[in-house]
Amino acid sequence: MTSLRKYILFVLTSLSLALIISGCGTDLKYYGKFCGKVIDNETGYPIDGVVIVASWVTDNWTWPGYSFTRPYKLKEVISDVDGTFCLYNQGLKLFPRDPSIIIFKAGYSEVANVYYPNIKQNAKYLDKIVWNDKSAVIRLKKLTLEERYLRSREINIRDYLWDMYGEFKQYRPFLEAELSKESDAIKGYTADLKKESPRKVRKQSSSPPVKMLPQIN
Numbered sequence: 256m257t258s259l260r261k262y263i264l265f266v267l268t269s270l271s272l273a274l275i276i277s278g279c280g281t282d283l284k285y286y287g288k289f290c291g292k293v294i295d296n297e298t299g300y301p302i303d304g305v306v307i308v309a310s311w312v313t314d315n316w317t318w319p320g321y322s323f324t325r326p327y328k329l330k331e332v333i334s335d336v337d338g339t340f341c342l343y344n345q346g347l348k349l350f351p352r353d354p355s356i357i358i359f360k361a362g363y364s365e366v367a368n369v370y371y372p373n374i375k376q377n378a379k380y381l382d383k384i385v386w387n388d389k390s391a392v393i394r395l396k397k398l399t400l401e402e403r404y405l406r407s408r409e410i411n412i413r414d415y416l417w418d419m420y421g422e423f424k425q426y427r428p429f430l431e432a433e434l435s436k437e438s439d440a441i442k443g444y445t446a447d448l449k450k451e452s453p454r455k456v457r458k459q460s461s462s463p464p465v466k467m468l469p470q471i472n
Contacts, residue, residue, distance in 0.1 A: 288341055288342060288343045289307075289309070289341070289342040289356070289374075289391070290339070290340065290341040290342070290389070290390050290391070291339070291340060291341075291384075291390050291391030291392060291393055292334075292337070292338045292339045292340075292390070292391075292392050292393070293305040293334045293338045293340070293358070293360075293393045293395060294338055294392060294393070294394055294395075295394075295395065295397060296364075296383075296394040296395060296396040296397070297396070297397065300338075301334070301336070301337050301338025301339075302334060302338050302360060302363070302395060303333075303334055303335055303336045303337075303338060304333055304334065304360060304429075304433075305333060305334040305338070305340070305358060305359070305360040305363075305395070306331065306332075306333050306357075306358070306359050306360060306427075306429045306430045306433050307331070307332050307333070307334070307340050307342060307356070307357070307358050308329065308330070308331045308356070308357040308358075308359075308416075308427055308430055309329070309330045309331075309342055309354040309355075309356055310326060310328075310329050310354055310355050310356075310357065310415070310416050310417070310423075311326070311327040311328040311329070311354045312325065312326055312327055312355075312417045313325060313326075313327040325417060325418070325419075325420075325422070326416060326417055326418045326422060326423045328354075329416070329423045329426045329427060330342055331426065331427045331428075331429055331430060333429050355367075355415060356374060357412065357415055357416070357430070358393060358395070359412055359430065359433055359434075360395065360433055361433045361434075361436035361437040361440065362397060362398060362403065362436075362437070362440070363395040363396065363397055363398060364383075364395050364396040364398060365395075365406075365412065366380055366383060366384070366393060366395075367410070367412060367415045374391070382394075383395070400440065400441075400444040401444070403437065403440060403441055403444070404441050404444050404445065407437075407438075407441050412430075412434060413434070
């Protein structure tokens with residue numbers, strides 16, 4: 256009788272857990288390693304110091320029908336002198352969503368808001384990521400200061416992390432360092448633009464006045 260009760264309790268517990276998991280939209284998945292090499296799009300040379308971040312998020316329900324998204328887990332690595340990197344196996348995990356991948360280095364184009372393991376099918380990055388079996392070759396374009404400035408007005412890399420309160424900031428020191436470099440470069444660029452604008456105004460104002468033709472009565 257005791258064994259039967261234990262079995263029934265086990266079955267009921269398993270069913271309850273399955274219902275909770277399915278209700279929260281979570282899945283038990285196996286995430287293998289994500290490895291590759293980052294190269295310059297123009298020269299083909301490897302780029303070291305590129306930050307690769309895998310970010311998992313979860314939906315937290317505060318009221319029936321209302322939820323907010325927050326980070327659940329974060330993993331960060333950087334490319335070495337050969338441009339290679341590897342996010343090692345995460346194993347069998349219970350995650351609410353597939354992780355998003357962010358690949359970033361100050362001064363270069365970015366790969367962001369792309370979900371792993373569907374990264375191979377993402378049409379946005381077909382020209383940036385070439386696959387050699389299970390290893391990715393990622394091409395990043397070196398941007399001009401103007402291009403970096405325009406990008407900063409369109410997107411914010413941190414928004415892709417869903418970490419509005421900075422709870423996981425301590426787990427991404429390399430990404431934060433690169434974002435700070437990018438911010439400093441853009442601030443310098445905008446400061447130069449402000450300096451150039453008055454010069455153009457003064458140059459225009461210093462031009463000789465237009466002579467008025469005498470009126471004919």
